[in-house]
Amino acid sequence: MENILKEFERDQKELIHILHRVQEEFGYVSPPAISAIAKHLKISENEIYSVLTFYKAFSLEPRGKHIVTVCMGTACHVRGAPRLVDDASREMGVDVGQTTPDKHFTLETVNCLGCCAIGPVVVVDGKYHSYVKRMDSIIKEYSEGR
């Protein structure tokens, strides 16, 4: 954590950058990380919590091994994304935004990835799946080791 903070100036304008870095490194922003950031930037932990919870990019809890993101942008919506979310949610047994108890999957949605032409789009761990018709095969593909 200290090494990360060293990269940044002690100015509030760095807060979102720091949160991005921490999220990327650890997969979530933990309470000790928040205290450390507060000290570094000389702002209150409250302020950090309020920023952290405002933006969808950050999470307060560890996420799953595989992040499944279903695009819910308009273009994907009219091409059947709602059903993909329902199916994924049912198959995984969690709601959107949640992580399975075995920490294998986190189910998320996003409001457009900018590749609407090949929608509906589902991204798993950064890999794009286009023209998705069914979720079960995608989930199966990433279920190894479960």
Place this chain on the structure above:
Amino acid sequence: MERINHPEELAVWKNEILAERIPSKKKIVISSGTCGQASGSLQIIDAVNQELAKKGLKDHVEVKVTGCHGFCQLEPNLIVYPEEIFYKTLQPQDVPQIVEKSILGNEIVSSLVFEDLKTAQKAIKQNDIPFYKKQERLLTENNLKINPTEIEDYIALDGYQALANALFNMTSEAVIAEIETAGLRGRGGGGFPSGRKWEICRKVESNIKYIICNADEGDPGAYMDRSLLEGNPHSVIEGMIIGAYAIGAQEGYIYVRMEYPLAVQHVNLALEQARKFGFLGESILGSEFAFEIHLIEGAGAFVSGEETSLIASIEGRRAFPSQRPPFPAQEGLWGKPTNVNNVETWANVPLILRKGADWYAKIGTRRSKGTKIFSLVGKINNTGLVEVPMGITLREIVYDIGGGIQDNKKFKAIQTGGPSGGCIPAEKLDLPVDYDTLAKAGSIMGSGGMIIMDEDTCMVDVARYFLHFTQEESCGKCVPCRIGTKQLVEILNRITEGNGEEEDLEKMEDLSKTIKTGSLCGLGQTAPNPVLTTLQYFRKEYESHIKSKTCIALVCKGLIAYTIDPDKCVGCLLCLKSCPVDAISGERKEVHVIDQDLCIKCGACLDVCPPKINAVSKVTGRKMARILKNASGKRV
């Protein structure tokens, strides 16, 4: 090449780059923006490189990897030059054939070129494809010619010459006058005249000023900003430097949506190159002007695209909007005068200076000048990014460029302007596309998303979708937006679930008015538009949801049921096996039956029932009532 210290050195550099190019040499251009990569362009690039190496052609053929060419649906694709043969939707195993026939020989692999769905006509060159014919690709054409990771490609296309001209031959007033004469209006949604905006900011006295490039592109379904930043980042950067010179700013920010990792990567690289060659930093091109640009990654909040929220976000705070006035031009980033423009607006700036305001002002309509890039998506045959002159009709976009509706379905509506916009019905397809006409029709041009909806799209569901979106994205600071959108969503949920009441429609209209007039920022002020336009143009659909419990598009789960036709079912077990909740019963070769109490209406049975059999169907209204009644009758 070293740092460029004078416009003449820039000209020399350009000539050096051109001198190294051999026009007759074979060239393969591979499109590899985000859609391309998502469709497998990286594998095509590998296959091309391998095949060329295998055939010993590496030194004889130039391979150029570019950003998006617009016709995203045909990704991955490549073009062979000088013949300009356009090969579409490729698999890696197609590559050896292409090399054999079109690189080693001068033939065409005709199975891999574009063929029109309706006329079965083949098109060899990209520009012969109907999708491209009516376009005027002033901003996007260069995406074909530029490897976005190499500044030399931009320089070869007269890159940074508009900047050199501005810095050495024009006063800041003259630059602004040129932008005003051109009639450029903001492409981020509002359509405010850009020259006027710059002038306001220029006039404010302050020794520190900022400019911002808004690349938050929050409108779901719109992605032209991504394509510009990924495919031609220097055009946006050059526009910003020119703007900074005109306004008198020393620092600029590009705020990019975090969902666009490739754009972030290409912009960062382009900024480094611009610094290295002296287009950014101290003494730009040897002049006295100094300017620096920083990239900021967003963090996933729609409201942060609103300019005052965006400023709060750059300052490291929650993206709350603030009351205007004071406008950012007076008190913006860290309280200093700040000019915010959209990506596409900035990209127009070098073009205008290079070609002249008078040339530019001839394109478009009286009050909307130039071209606009739209993303044509949804239920349309040809999906992708289209750049058209303002004033073109919606019909031309949907039918001539877009090739009409998928699967021969009926057109229902076109949604423009994202969550702030509205749905335009078939009767209005002959409207010309410009800022003022679309506003008159109850929608807005917005940032350029055009989502095509067909008879299978339920307009009440679409309104619910958008209101749900804005309600989730409302920052919660002001009451009309926070509470009002929530109430609208509740009513819309009720209607789509089959529990709507006749008073609901009026209630929604009243609520909408309150939200529009009482909200603090553009998000709330425009949030009811999707409801209001669907109520205006598709009121019948609302009424049938409420009165006859019918969703004619067969979308709203509360108003549909799945059923198996006993006369058609052959008892193949397919649907039974696919049902995730075991709601289907029956034996092999016996008619299957859906238990309506267990059914979750996921549609899996309809998907798997073979088209030849076609026994499963969706029903609504009276038919659905009958099925439910029969089902409960059997139970008793």
